Amino acid sequence: VYVGGGSTVNLLELWRRHAVAELVEQAAAQGTVLAGISAGMNCWYEASSTDSFGPLAPLNDGLGLLRGSACPHYRGEPGRRERYLGWVADGSLPAGYAVDDYAALLFRDGELSGGFAERPGSQAFRVGLDGGSAVEREIALQLLG
Known part of the structure; x- marks a missing residue:
């Protein structure tokens, strides 16, 4: 099952x-x-950062097949990284995963088992809390091609 982009809120509402x-x-x-x-x-995911409402905002209404939150387009769109880090820090979103364009994460039975990048420089991160601040931990990605 492959799902493209669009409105996260509309997608979830129609599916439900x-x-x-x-x-x-x-x-x-x-x-x-x-x-x-x-x-x-x-x-x-359980939650995510989305622009479904217009301005970028936290959404705590995902399907929950994967624990935590997601942030696509992490370093590819202005403000995404900063806002996501802020929402994880203030508790608006749970800890989770941030993924650049042209990168992907692979989960098996709900656990991260690897990741891939289509282009050099594309990255993915685990984002969590450390002493009340949001911190990024880079996930090693296998470069395709």
Whole structure:
């Protein structure tokens, strides 16, 4: 199941109204591979950073198939990194994963098992708290091609 970008809020609302969310959860439990970019990344997590409302904002309403929060376009769009770090620091979003464009993370049974980059310089990070401040820990990515 591959989910592209768009509005995270609209995607989740439509899936829930039409019972697609339940079908996706059942498929995941049976081993179906789930993938996505942008809103398609956000939907799998408990929470995310989204511009579905216009300005970038925290959203604590994901499917919760992956624990924590997600931030796509991490260093590729102005303000994403700074806002995400702030939301993790102040508790608006739980700790989670921040991913640049052209990078991807791979989870197996809900646990991070690796990551890939399509272009040199694309990175991914675990973002968590350390002494009340949000900190990034780079995730090693395998460069494709």
